[in-house]
Amino acid sequence: MLLACDPTDNEAGLKLLEDLTTNANQIQQQVLDEILTRNARTEYLASFLKGQPDKQLFKSQVPIVNYEDIKPYIERIANGEPSHIISAQPITELLTSSGTSGGKPKMMPSTAEELDRKTFFYNLLVPVMNKYVDGLDQGKGMYLLFIKPEITTPAGLKARPVLTSYYKSSNFRNRPFNRFNVYTSPDDAILCLDSKQSMYCQLLCGLVQRHEVLRVGAVFASAFLRAIKFLKDYWPELCSNIRTGRLSDWITDQSCRNAVSLIVSEPKPDLADLVEGCCNGEPWEGIIKKLWPKTKYIEVIVTGSMAQYIPTLEFYSGGLPLVSTMYGSSECYLGINLEPLCKPCDVSYTLLPNMAFFEFLPVPVEKSHLQCNGAVSDLNCEASDADRRPETAAVGLGDVKIGHYYELIVTTFTGLYRYRVGDILMVTGFRNAAPQFRFVHRRNVVLSIDTDKTKEDDLLNAVAEAKQIIEPLGFLLTEYTSYADTSSVPGHYVLFWELNNIIDLHHLYHPMQVDEAVMEKCCFKVEEKLDSVYRRCRRRDRSIGPLEIRVVKRGTFDVLMDFCVSKGSSVNQYKTPRCIKSEEAIGILESRVMGRFFSREVPSWPEESMI
Ligand code: AMP
Numbered sequence: 001m002l003l004a005c006d007p008t009d010n011e012a013g014l015k016l017l018e019d020l021t022t023n024a025n026q027i028q029q030q031v032l033d034e035i036l037t038r039n040a041r042t043e044y045l046a047s048f049l050k051g052q053p054d055k056q057l058f059k060s061q062v063p064i065v066n067y068e069d070i071k072p073y074i075e076r077i078a079n080g081e082p083s084h085i086i087s088a089q090p091i092t093e094l095l096t097s098s099g100t101s102g103g104k105p106k107m108m109p110s111t112a113e114e115l116d117r118k119t120f121f122y123n124l125l126v127p128v129m130n131k132y133v134d135g136l137d138q139g140k141g142m143y144l145l146f147i148k149p150e151i152t153t154p155a156g157l158k159a160r161p162v163l164t165s166y167y168k169s170s171n172f173r174n175r176p177f178n179r180f181n182v183y184t185s186p187d188d189a190i191l192c193l194d195s196k197q198s199m200y201c202q203l204l205c206g207l208v209q210r211h212e213v214l215r216v217g218a219v220f221a222s223a224f225l226r227a228i229k230f231l232k233d234y235w236p237e238l239c240s241n242i243r244t245g246r247l248s249d250w251i252t253d254q255s256c257r258n259a260v261s262l263i264v265s266e267p268k269p270d271l272a273d274l275v276e277g278c279c280n281g282e283p284w285e286g287i288i289k290k291l292w293p294k295t296k297y298i299e300v301i302v303t304g305s306m307a308q309y310i311p312t313l314e315f316y317s318g319g320l321p322l323v324s325t326m327y328g329s330s331e332c333y334l335g336i337n338l339e340p341l342c343k344p345c346d347v348s349y350t351l352l353p354n355m356a357f358f359e360f361l362p363v364p365v366e367k368s369h370l371q372c373n374g375a376v377s378d379l380n381c382e383a384s385d386a387d388r389r390p391e392t393a394a395v396g397l398g399d400v401k402i403g404h405y406y407e408l409i410v411t412t413f414t415g416l417y418r419y420r421v422g423d424i425l426m427v428t429g430f431r432n433a434a435p436q437f438r439f440v441h442r443r444n445v446v447l448s449i450d451t452d453k454t455k456e457d458d459l460l461n462a463v464a465e466a467k468q469i470i471e472p473l474g475f476l477l478t479e480y481t482s483y484a485d486t487s488s489v490p491g492h493y494v495l496f497w498e499l500n501n502i503i504d505l506h507h508l509y510h511p512m513q514v515d516e517a518v519m520e521k522c523c524f525k526v527e528e529k530l531d532s533v534y535r536r537c538r539r540r541d542r543s544i545g546p547l548e549i550r551v552v553k554r555g556t557f558d559v560l561m562d563f564c565v566s567k568g569s570s571v572n573q574y575k576t577p578r579c580i581k582s583e584e585a586i587g588i589l590e591s592r593v594m595g596r597f598f599s600r601e602v603p604s605w606p607e608e609s610m611i
Helices: 010-022 024-039 043-049 057-061 067-078 111-131 161-165 196-207 221-244 255-264 269-279 286-289 302-319 456-474 516-529 532-539 555-565 583-590
Strands: 095-102 102-110 140-143 158-160 215-220 296-302 324-329 332-338 349-351 359-362 405-411 421-429 434-442 445-447 475-485 492-501 547-552 593-600
Touching: 010 024, 010 102, 010 111, 024 043, 024 057, 024 324, 024 359, 043 057, 057 161, 057 221, 067 095, 067 102, 095 161, 095 532, 102 161, 102 532, 111 140, 111 161, 111 324, 111 332, 158 161, 158 324, 196 221, 196 255, 196 269, 221 269, 221 286, 255 296, 269 286, 286 302, 324 349, 349 583, 359 421, 445 456, 445 475, 456 516, 492 555, 516 532, 516 547, 516 593, 547 583, 555 583
Parallel strands: 095 158, 140 215, 215 296, 492 547
Antiparallel strands: 095 102, 324 332, 332 349, 349 434, 359 405, 405 421, 421 434, 475 492, 547 593
16 A cells, blocks of 8 residues: 655546545555555464454454553663564654653654655655645755754664654655755755754755745754754844855854855855845844745644644735645644645644544543633543443444544554554545544644744643642632733743632731742742753754743632633532633633743753663
8 A cells, every 4th residue: 555646737636635635444454454464474463363453353353553552562662672562564663743741752663664755745745735836846846854962772773853854855855846956945954963053054954945936844843943043043144254255164064064155156246235135124023024025935843732832823924825734743744734824723634544544532622622711621621431431332434523622643654553642633625535624733732932842731840749849838720711912033932820828718818028049949849850852952952942930910710710710610510621722711811911021941851872
């Protein structure tokens, strides 16, 4: 089930998509057949299937699992046991996901063949985009792409993020249009491990080729906004490099320097003047359109937690469409957006039936719904059938219903069987026989700025540690909630804390004196206790700013409760939402803030070892 797609043949690509979506159900059955035939004798599957590649047995016997269930197998492979404990094909690398387990990144198995499957997926995006936007072959794409450091497991396997793996592969270097120089960023600038040098060089190359650029983008909206922030800080130096045709001396990565020097090879004072003219002066409204005047769209994922960046992107974009082309994960690539120019709020992804075998665990509406304040509410409901008997409750791709919510379960070609990805999706319609899904949210995740995904209990544990700092001083943390403040770049976590005096619980209007240094320590303690992806974003990537605690007046959370109840929450079942999204609710808290405190230190990272 490894298909090929020629990205230079639009017609053939669109025909392939028609076939895949029309025959989605048959293809799903073939995919499952192939996965079971190959892997029924692996240690993992043999324990449930007795070596038989039997689809009925698969559905009745193979459990639906979380990462913790398969972690021992992954760790055995990381430590040198043969791949065939989970996969008949050799596991060639482990992909570190932004989801964490025990505070460390989860690791997903991958194979050489899977790289080709990803290439197929990327190739299929090309005819879809060409169908909606004319003339993309007449110019260049400025895609700001980055890699991250990798580690080697005790058995010598590489463990690295999925995009790092892809960008370092020959599939990426040999991508079809690369040899025609259609991307402004040279591969060596993308592959430069120093993220500052990489960013500087990619922006410089993008500016030098500004008149040829027809589209710009990054993978996630957060990364694109980081690039704009970087541009704000570095445009004078970038302009000086353009003016003189000489690259700054601090670009010391030799391959990167060599590649960029070929592009920035002669003085261009007129171009420097033009760029300077655009960048000089605030506000930067519409800066993208000014700097890259021929740009037709911005390609960045703005669904899920990235939706919080839409207003800021719209400000900078000058009205350009924001295009979310794909939905993927470390487990496997999943779906593509067949209507790329639709509004961000209307984006749906069509899961490609040849990428993996998909199942869907129904999520009751009340669990899937967002509370009045927009925070995820899955606290207040009874356990459903899907919780009690997930194996039998899961339905196939062809059985999902429009308007219903599901949790995605994948069985991959790489050794994951009935694995809960953790994403909640809603069916919005069908393309032929293939359902289309809106990404609703990630299970339990309350806060996210970049690739971090902080779950409710991670936050709870971190806050529990931090409040120990104030308790000996006579303060009690009576309530808290949080939100991701993305009004500035980088965004940061904000916690609202309501405090009380331990000895003075009933004197509601007694003024609180909180010591600034103590509260700053609390901020830092929370950060230190958050998982390694958060700390990496804070320390190495600097894609998250210092955590802030805002202390609110006593009684604030009662007002919040009144507000939620007025919007339909049940008084009996009301629990303080640990994350707030509605502007109105944030306004209620904000108007009662007595003090604002920021973390003064940067939490530790890297991990001694990720395994
Ligand atoms: P990772 O495994 O670290 O690559 O993260 C994969 C996760 O990122 C997915 O399971 C989703 O939760 C999220 N994600 C990826 N693509 C999208 C998208 N297009 N829209 C919303 N969320 C996405």
